Amino acid sequence: xxxxxxxxxxxxxxxxxxxxxxxxxxxxxxxxxxxxxxxxxxxxxxxxxxxxxxxxxxxxxxxxxxxxxxxxxxxxxxxxxxxxxxxxxxxxxxxxxxxxxxxxxxxxxxxxxxxxxxxxxxxxxxxxxxxxxxxxxxxxxxxxxxxxxxxxxxxxxxxxxxxxxxxxxxxxxxxxxxxxxxxxxxxxxxxxxxxxxxxxxxxxxxxxxxxxxxxxxxxxxxxxxxxxxxxxxxxxxxxxxxxxxxxxxxxxxxx
Amino acid sequence: xxxxxxxxxxxxxxxxxxxxxxxxxxxxxxxxxxxxxxxxxxxxxxxxxxxxxxxxxxxxxxxxxxxxxxxxxxxxx
Numbered sequence: 001x002x003x004x005x006x007x008x009x010x011x012x013x014x015x016x017x018x019x020x021x022x023x024x025x026x027x028x029x030x031x032x033x034x035x036x037x038x039x040x041x042x043x044x045x046x047x048x049x050x051x052x053x054x055x056x057x058x059x060x061x062x063x064x065x066x067x068x069x070x071x072x073x074x075x076x077x078x079x080x081x082x083x084x085x086x087x088x089x090x091x092x093x094x095x096x097x098x099x100x101x102x103x104x105x106x107x108x109x110x111x112x113x114x115x116x117x118x119x120x121x122x123x124x125x126x127x128x129x130x131x132x133x134x135x136x137x138x139x140x141x142x143x144x145x146x147x148x149x150x151x152x153x154x155x156x157x158x159x160x161x162x163x164x165x166x167x168x169x170x171x172x173x174x175x176x177x178x179x180x181x182x183x184x185x186x187x188x189x190x191x192x193x194x195x196x197x198x199x200x201x202x203x204x205x206x207x208x209x210x211x212x213x214x215x216x217x218x219x220x221x222x223x224x225x226x227x228x229x230x231x232x233x234x235x236x237x238x239x240x241x242x243x244x245x246x247x248x249x250x251x252x253x254x255x
Numbered sequence: 256x257x258x259x260x261x262x263x264x265x266x267x268x269x270x271x272x273x274x275x276x277x278x279x280x281x282x283x284x285x286x287x288x289x290x291x292x293x294x295x296x297x298x299x300x301x302x303x304x305x306x307x308x309x310x311x312x313x314x315x316x317x318x319x320x321x322x323x324x325x326x327x328x329x330x331x332x
Contacts, residue, residue, distance in 0.1 A: 160316035173290065177297040179313055181261075181268040185301075188260050243311065250312045 019202035023126055023195065043124045050111040050124075079107070083241065090245035094252050101141070102248075105134065106241040113194060113233035117226075125236075126194040131187035138244050139183035146251035157254050186243055193236045197229045261301040269294015 027039030061076035069077055083103045087095045109125060116123025124130050146154045158175040159168055204225065207218040273290025277283045300315055309318040 157313045160314045163316060170296075173293040174297045174300060175313060175315075177265055177269045177272060177290070177294050178301055180272065181265045181297065181301075184264040184268060185260055188264060189257070192256070192260065246311050 014203075014206055017202065017206065019199050019206070022122070022198060022202060025127070042122045043127060043130065046112070046115055046122045046124045047130075050108060050115055053115075054107045054111050079103075086242060086245055090242065091249045091252055095245070095248055098145075098248060102241060102244055105138070105244060106237055109134070109190065109240050110234065110237035113237055114230075116194065116198065117230060117233055123194050123198060125190055126198060128187060128191045131191040132183065134240075135183040135187035138186065138247065142244075142247045142251045145248070146254070149252060150254055154251075154254065157250065182247060186240065190236050190240050193232055197225075197232055201225055201229060257305050258302045261305065262298040265298035265301060266291065266294040269297060 025041045025043050027037075027041050028045060029040035031038050031040060057072070058076055061072040064070065065073065080103070083106055084096070084099065087099055087102060112125045113123065115121055116126065158172045158179070160171070163171060201222060204218050204222045208215040208222065211218060269290045269292075270287065272294075273287040276286040276290070280286070304311065304315065304318060307322070309315075309322050312318060
């Protein structure tokens with residue numbers, strides 16, 4: 001391929017379909033309350049679809065409850081067992097009180113990630129505003145639970161038992177910063193994984209057109225990465241949920 | 256990926272915390288500098304946890320003990 005041709009073509013393909021275009025938040029119904037833009041966006045629409053889809057699924061799945069579960073019912077039961085076991089293993093039976101919250105989180109993130117895999121769709125979990133909102137709510141909830149259960153003893157968590165007292169001024173700020181960085185690390189992990197995957201797919205798909213006949217190679221790669229992306233979409237929902245469980249475990253059974 | 260996130264995020268949080276304390280007490284830039292370093296230390300600690308495959312609950316010492324405990328059980332079992 002002629003070398004001068006590549007930049008020109010490259011520009012045209014990526015100008016036509018910019019890889020970042022898929023993350024653009026567009027307002028569908030412009031609403032403004034008190035000078036604050038609260039428009040109904042495509043992100044909000046996808047979130048509503050995710051909630052509706054999950055709601056409908058569980059409504060249908062539990063509509064005809066039977067001892068021998070049907071197809072839908074067994075999927076719902078599998079998901080229930082999955083999250084229930086996750087909480088029992090990581091938090092213990094005391095954590096089952098918070099099952100509805102964790103289950104909702106898992107389903108919301110999972111359906112959001114999966115909806116993002118549909119062509120022409122929008123991945124709301126690829127926006128740090130969304131994941132940060134989820135993570136901050138988790139962080140505040142967990143901190144409140146911790147203080148409600150242990151009172152001021154909850155601060156004791158930042159200083160490990162048996163460490164020399166002299167190291168306290170060094171250890172406590174470090175553990176405190178590590179604790180405060182949790183919501184950020186939680187949100188950045190989900191957001192970065194979703195964003196990176198989708199950009200990579202778009203860029204590689206651009207190469208398919210660029211390379212002409214040789215485009216079969218990137219096409220095969222895109223095919224493989226699409227499968228990988230489905231895996232990552234599920235895995236990140238799992239990681240998000242299990243980290244919530246671990247944080248909850250800290251708050252409930254202080255070590 | 257995980258490690259880079261931890262390193263960046265903890266330094267950012269440490270700096271923000273230091274800046275907050277400084278603007279509250281009016282002691283710019285003492286706490287900013289101190290907490291920037293603490294943030295870096297926390298980042299390295301978290302990176303160490305990721306590399307060592309320790310759990311993510313609060314307290315590095317506890318995490319190390321739990322991992323050794325779990326491995327000890329595995330060896331016996």
